[in-house]
Amino acid sequence: MSLAISKIDLTDSCAVWRRNSRVYLRLWKTELVAPIIEPIFTFFAFGFGVGALVTSDVEGLSYLSFVGAGVLAFTVLMRTIFEMTYGAYFRMVYQSTYDAILATPVNAESLAFGEIIWAVTKGVVDCLFILPLVVIFGSATSLFTPLSILPLIFGCIYLGGLGLAITAHVYEIDYFNIFFALFFSTLFLCGAWFPIEMLPGWLQIVAFIIPTTSVIDLCRACLTGNFAVKHIYESIYLLIISVLLLEWALRSIRKRMVA
Amino acid sequence: MNFAIEAKNLVKRFADIAAVNDISFIVKHGETFAILGENGAGKSTTMRMIACRSPLTTGELSVEGLNVKNADRRIRSLIGVVPQENNLDPDLNVRENLLVYSRYFRIHKEIAQTRCDELLEFIRLKEKANAKVEQLSGGMKRRLIIARALLHRPKILLLDEPTTGLDPNVRQEIWEKLEELRRTENLTIVLSTHYMDEAEKLAQRLIVMAHGRIVVEGVPHEIIKDKVKKFALEIREADSFNLRQTDKILSQKRGSTHLYFAKLPKI
Structure with missing residues (x-):
């Protein structure tokens, strides 16, 4: 059995990507509100609000430095997941955009990949707006700060793949509620707001299995310059999960659309 | 002789239900061929198999001499699909709908621009080029979908219930456009329909499907003479x-x- 990833035609995926970017450029003013407003208020809440209660250092960092990676990853990943769930579902079911595209030489795999690289692009664009805020609020102290885009790209691929695969299995929009209940629950465990070492042992294992934990940890390493051996393992884990979920998304879209 | 479409013992099963149950037919080059039948007769499933959107359970199906099982990309570049439901892009205007779609066929930008103007002229929507899709009437949307299916100069045009839900004068208008296309572009047209009058008006040959099978096959006016009371x-x-x-x-x-x-x- 051949891999779905091997069936991707990059020129076709690019055509799908360009369709989405054209719509984005038309709506760019509304699209950019969230990635600017959200992190500012998250910094207010966690940096100044919760941060005021945290007097000791967290993993050798001030709380504001610690929480920066969480704010950055939280905003970027959230955009990706919404784009690949509700956004993709609208295009697939309500607008039948996928149907229209699949009547052309573009195959299901290239369509799905085009959608995912679009979600990644949106994440990266958001990241470019949030990073200066992270610097302004004093959370980025290292010269490696721009590198934090890399773990976020893989975070977007993994969550984009997961989101699109789930979307391909959803036949009623309300089913997203179950997925989001699980997804939001994991976000509180993945080391964005406190070190996962504070959790009981078994819950730490759960936290490490959630790939978002690796994304945030790697982001934090880039923002603060505190690298460790565990970051190599986290990178490998994130890479493997991204490829697996990408493959699952491609297969799921084919199964849903070509039947 | 090479046919535009050749189907042999075509079967499509969904779980235990045979949506298409052992049908064979041919479509000749340059003719309009109709698949007539009620809802659930298997018309749309047959169309989806021709468009390479639904793999065959068993049987053989070739389009322009190419096997749907291994040449789907090539086949999809040779056919234009007009679906039953409106699937124009509401996020784009009329002209953008055509231009963005032309990229999926890898049509060069300048050629696409010219083709787009030609087609907007043909469907008489030039003055609506910058309008939003929602602002178009039902008939205009249908015309735009037909134009979109013609962008890459296909050899075969597949139309799934092209005039369902349209008022009589709009139906007439669509029929005229299709007839013009068949005559001037030498297009092979395959359409599915509920309406005998539509099949009679447009098709040179037709099949009537019921419960996934072909029940009648032939030339429209002969079938009408034979089967339909006066x-x-x-x-x-x-x-x-x-x-x-x-x-x-x-x-x-x-x-x-x-x-x-x-x-x-x-x-």
Whole structure:
């Protein structure tokens, strides 16, 4: 059995990507509100609000430095997941955009990949707006700060793949509620707001299995310059999960659309 | 002889249900071919198999001499699909709908611009080029979908119930455009429809499908002569009074409307 990833035609995926970017450029003013407003208020809440209660250092960092990676990853990943769930579902079911595209030489795999690289692009664009805020609020102290885009790209691929695969299995929009209940629950465990070492042992294992934990940890390493051996393992884990979920998304879209 | 479409013992099963059950037919180059039948007869599934959107369960299907099992990309570049439902892109305007779509066929930008102007002229929507899709009437949307399917100069145009839900003068207009296309572009047209009048008006040959099988095959006017009674009497609210029925009159009931068919009127 051949891999779905091997069936991707990059020129076709690019055509799908360009369709989405054209719509984005038309709506760019509304699209950019969230990635600017959200992190500012998250910094207010966690940096100044919760941060005021945290007097000791967290993993050798001030709380504001610690929480920066969480704010950055939280905003970027959230955009990706919404784009690949509700956004993709609208295009697939309500607008039948996928149907229209699949009547052309573009195959299901290239369509799905085009959608995912679009979600990644949106994440990266958001990241470019949030990073200066992270610097302004004093959370980025290292010269490696721009590198934090890399773990976020893989975070977007993994969550984009997961989101699109789930979307391909959803036949009623309300089913997203179950997925989001699980997804939001994991976000509180993945080391964005406190070190996962504070959790009981078994819950730490759960936290490490959630790939978002690796994304945030790697982001934090880039923002603060505190690298460790565990970051190599986290990178490998994130890479493997991204490829697996990408493959699952491609297969799921084919199964849903070509039947 | 090489045919535009050749289907042999085509079967499509969804779980235990055979949506298409062992059908064979051919479509010749340059003809308009109709697949007639009620909802659930298997028309759309057959169209989806031709468009390489639905893998065959068993059987053989070739389009322009290419096997759907291994040449789907090539086939999809040779056919233009007009779906039953409107799937124009509401996020884009009329012109953008064509231009963005042309990229999926890898049409060069400048050629796409010219082709786009030509087609907007052909469907008489040039003055609406910058309008949003929602601002178009049902007939205009249908015309735009047809134009979109013609962007890459396909050899075969597949139309799934092209005039369902449109008012009579718009249907007439669409028919004229399709006839013009067949004549001037030498296009092979395959359409599925509920309406005998549509099949009669457009098609040179047709098949009638029911429960996934072909029940009648032939030339429209001969089928009509043979199968359809010459006179029909429609009585609405017929339940409110008693009508005596003779053996020579065939009747059909649709809700409270009774339809009576006879070869000769008996008054």
